[in-house]
Amino acid sequence: MNPNSTGRRTFLSAVAGSLTAVSVAGCLDGDASDNGDEPEPVVDAADSLVGNTDPDAWRAVEEIRFDGYVGGWVGAAPSAIDRVENPTLVLVAGQKYEITWENMDGVHHNIAFWDANRDVVDEYTTAGNETVGEVETLEFEATPEMENYLCEYQQVGQIGAVRVLDG
Known part of the structure; x- marks a missing residue:
C-alpha cells in the first residue's frame, strides 16, 4: 500500500464529510427564497422591511x-x-x-x-x-x-x- 494513500483517503473523507454537513445545514437553515418568507431586516430594532405606502x-x-x-x-x-x-x-x-x-x-x-x-x-x-x-x-x-x-x-x-x- 502506498504510504500517501492513507493520507489521501483521510483527506477525501474529511472533504466529503464537510460537504455533507454544509449541504444538510443549508437545507435545514434555508433562506427566504427557499421557504417563501420575506427576508428579515438587518437591524435588530426593525420588525419589517415593508411599510404602508398607501x-x-x-x-x-x-x-x-x-x-x-x-x-x-x-x-x-x-x-x-x-x-x-x-x-x-x-x-x-x-x-x-x-x-x-x-x-x-x-x-x-x-x-x-x-x-x-x-x-x-x-x-x-x-x-x-x-x-x-x-x-x-x-x-x-x-x-x-x-x-x-x-x-x-x-x-x-x-x-x-x-x-x-x-x-
Whole structure:
C-alpha cells in the first residue's frame, strides 16, 4: 500500500464529510427564497422591511423620524413606517416636511435626498454626526426629482426609496 494513500483517503473523507454537513445545514437553515418568507431586516430594532405606502396614510404627514444604524434606517414615525427598515417614503410634491434622525450606534451618519443621477437634490443633506443619541433635523420640500434618501457614508445599508405624489 502506498504510504500517501492513507493520507489521501483521510483527506477525501474529511472533504466529503464537510460537504455533507454544509449541504444538510443549508437545507435545514434555508433562506427566504427557499421557504417563501420575506427576508428579515438587518437591524435588530426593525420588525419589517415593508411599510404602508398607501397615499392616504401619508397625506397628513409633515414629520418623519428615523433611528440611524449602519445596517439601515429604522422608521420611528409616522406609524406607516414604525419599526420598518429603510421604508419607502411617500411624499406629496410641493409639501414641506421635517425629517429627524437619531444616531443609535456611534458610527458617522448623515441623511440626504438623491435624484436618479445620485446627486443631492436642492442641497437636502445634513452634516452628519457620530455621537450616540445625537439628532439631526432636515427641513425640505418634496420634489419629483427625489429618488432615494440615504446615509452618504453607508450607502449600501442605509438607503430607502422616495415616492413623490403629484400635489
